[in-house]
Amino acid sequence: GAGVSQSPSNKVTEKGKDVELRCDPISGHTALYWYRQSLGQGLEFLIYFQGNSAPDKSGLPSDRFSAERTGGSVSTLTIQRTQQEDSAVYLCASSLVGDNYGYTFGSGTRLTVV
Amino acid sequence: AQSVTQLGSHVSVSEGALVLLRCNYSSSVPPYLFWYVQYPNQGLQLLLKYTSAATLVKGINGFEAEFKKSETSFHLTKPSAHMSDAAEYFCAVSVYGGSQGNLIFGKGTKLSVKP
Numbered sequence: 734g735a736g737v738s739q740s741p742s743n744k745v746t747e748k749g750k751d752v753e754l755r756c757d758p759i760s761g762h763t764a765l766y767w768y769r770q771s772l773g774q775g776l777e778f779l780i781y782f783q784g785n786s787a788p789d790k791s792g793l794p795s796d797r798f799s800a801e802r803t804g805g806s807v808s809t810l811t812i813q814r815t816q817q818e819d820s821a822v823y824l825c826a827s828s829l830v831g832d833n834y835g836y837t838f839g840s841g842t843r844l845t846v847v
Numbered sequence: 848a849q850s851v852t853q854l855g856s857h858v859s860v861s862e863g864a865l866v867l868l869r870c871n872y873s874s875s876v877p878p879y880l881f882w883y884v885q886y887p888n889q890g891l892q893l894l895l896k897y898t899s900a901a902t903l904v905k906g907i908n909g910f911e912a913e914f915k916k917s918e919t920s921f922h923l924t925k926p927s928a929h930m931s932d933a934a935e936y937f938c939a940v941s942v943y944g945g946s947q948g949n950l951i952f953g954k955g956t957k958l959s960v961k962p
Contacts, residue, residue, distance in 0.1 A: 737890075775954035776891075776937065824890055835881045835939070836950060838890035 735759075737839035739825050745845045746815055754810040754842045758827030765808050766828075766836065767800060771821040779823075782808065783830060815846045849874045849940045853953035861961045866910075866925040868956045870938035873919065879941035880921040881950065882912055886934045894936070897921060908932065933960045 738757040746752050758765050767779040778792040782802045793799070797815075802808040812819055822843050826836035854869040872878055879898045883891040895906025902914040908931075912923045923936060938953040 739890075776952045826891075835883075835893050835896055835941075836891075838883075838892070840890040843888075 737825055737827050737837050739823075739839035739842050741842060742840065743843045743845075745847060748817060748846055749814055751811065751813045752815055752844065754812075754823050754825075754844070756808045756810070756825030756827075756839060758806065758808070758825070759837055760806075762827035762829055762837075763805065764828045764830050765802055766826045767808070767810050768824045768826070769794075769821045770824055770841070776824070779810070812844075815844075817846045820844055820846045849878065849951055851938050851940050851951055851953040853936075853938050853956050855956055856954065857957045857959070859959040859961060860928045862930055863927050866923070866928045866932065866958065868923040868936050868938075868958065870912075870921045870923065870953060871919050872921060872938075872940045874940055880912075880914060881939040881941070882906065882910070882921075882923050883937040883939060883952075884934050885937065885955075891937060894923070928958075928960045930960050930962065933958055 737759055740755045744752055763784045765782045769777045769779055780793055780800045781789040797813045800810045822841040824838055824841045826838045828836045850873045852871045860866055877899060881896045882894040884894045885891045894910055895904045895912055897904050897914045905911045910923055910925045912921050914921050935955045935957045937955045939950040941950055
């Protein structure tokens with residue numbers, strides 16, 4: 734597609750449930766990033782995929798968080814046993830490696846854990 | 848290591864007044880610098896970028912930024928604020944090839960515009 738697509742746009746889940754957030758990057762973009770933006774906070778880096786290289790998972794806050802990227806395209810961020818502090822907007826972005834034009838962001842998924 | 852500092856988490860201006868959002872960077876190599884804007888309930892949108900060409904960079908919606916190496920700054924300005932400029936603005940520096948991806952973001956500055 735023309736832009737980065739994220740789904741769902743909004744998700745309300747009960748504490749303790751698992752959730753999956755999806756990101757469909759721009760076709761041909763080899764790099765994909767997940768960020769978390771909590772209320773009043775800046776962007777918190779979560780994970781970075783680059784081509785077939787092992788992802789940089791250094792930003793994942795706990796082992797309840799995981800992500801995969803299938804076929805170098807679509808990515809899924811999974812949060813297991815959700816907690817209320819997981820409530821945030823989860824942003825996905827993609828870019829061409831070596832691209833000086835920065836990232837293209839999706840509109841985000843707003844996750845609310847009740 | 849590269850880093851970005853945005854001075855002021857919240858800036859308020861009157862409609863028609865000058866907008867100045869401050870960004871200072873730290874980089875051991877010539878940097879690429881970016882400003883992103885985030886409107887309420889939306890993702891981030893690229894406003895403008897500096898990639899070692901002209902030091903004065905013009906972006907969308909009348910914004911511009913000037914790269915000043917001697918001051919390690921890349922402040923964002925707009926001569927006359929409009930109500931529609933109310934948003935959060937993020938400065939970022941490129942760390943191509945580094946960990947955590949290619950961009951390091953500042954913590955953001957929320958701009959309010961008073962009528």
